[in-house]
Amino acid sequence: MINKERNMIKKLLIFCSILFTFHFMVFAQTENVKPLTIGEIRTIKSKVLNEDRILNIYLPQSFDKTKSYPIIYLLDGSINEDFIHVTGLVQFFNQMYSMPETIVVGVANIDRKRDFTFHTDLKDLQKDYPTTGHSDQFIGFLEKELKPYIESQFKSTDTYIFGQSLGGLLATEILLKKPELFNNYFIISPSLWWDDESLLKQAPQLLAKSKDIRKFVYVSVGKGEHPVMVKDAENLYDLLKKSNKKNWTVEYKMMETDNHATILHRSLYEGLVKLFPYQEPKI
Structure with missing residues (x-):
């Protein structure tokens, strides 16, 4: 026992x-x-929009608050939208190409149909997009609140806006109506069909009023997209070229193997290559 x-x-x-x-x-x-940290999540209280907006902010690995950086404003910048893969692309270009270290400000969406479209009287669009028609307020938010806030927090050398689809429509509207807001415009698959292509129809008059100050504009569309999308993107490019802005660099890229769903990442890559060519790594 x-x-x-x-x-x-x-x-x-x-x-x-x-x-x-x-x-x-x-x-x-x-x-x-x-924790794996690549930046910050901030909330800005917008009086223009009368709501709080979440900002996902990517900071370079060697970020120094005393230094100045280019800043990309990314539409559709939620964590579950385009923020992560776009910041990965930017980090890759910092490493392998001549792109300087860059800050990315992803603007998370609440209602992109409301924010990225201007007013339309077309009944079918009003029915399909019941909250539509408030891009003027969102542009006011970018101009009067978001950009001043970001520039009070980070020193900036250059500004970019990235927008696809309805975001591309908004980026085009800003380029034509408030071109001074950004130095570089990446307009991917813009939904210029909106309101019976009224923005394209206004483009010549709007461009005539724009100052001929340094600007880089990159327009692209996928060959597999709706024919109207392809036609409108090509028309936008033609109108920009015909505006004869000597200090504007305007590029166009037809993405041969892409459709509306697949185009963004590869197209941004192609656009960034035009600005920042490959450089041999330092040994």
Whole structure:
């Protein structure tokens, strides 16, 4: 009986020792877990929009608040939209191409149909997009609140706007109506069909009023997109070229293997290559 008790105690001690060792190993592994941080999430209170807006901000790995950086304003900039893959693309260009370290400000969406479209009297669009028609307010938010806030937090050398689809429509509207807001425009698959192509129809008159100040404009569309999308993107490019702005660099890219769903990442890559060619890595 005594031997049985001794064996049981011995087994219990061995079990406790194993359990303690396991817990120690788990604790030690947990101690090695740290958050992976690539930037910040901030909330800005907008009086123009009468709501809070979330900003996802990518900061370069060697970010120094005393230095100045180019800043990309990314429409559709939610975590579950385009923020992560676009920041990855920017980081890749920082490493392998001549692109300087750059800050990305992803503007998270609340209602992109409301924010990225201007007013229309077309009944079918009003029915399909019941909240539509408030891009003027969103542009006011960018101009009067977001950009001043970001520039009060980070020193800027150059500004970009990236927009696709309805975001491309908004980027085009800003280029034509408020061109001074950004230096570089990446307009991908713009929904210029909106309001019976009224923005395209106004483009010549709007461009005539624009100052001939340095600007880079990149327009692209996928060959697999709706024919109207392709035609409108080509027309936008033609109108920009015909405006004869000597200090505007205007580029156009037909993405041969892409459609509306797949175009953004590859197209941004092609556009950035035009600005920042490949450079041999330093040894």
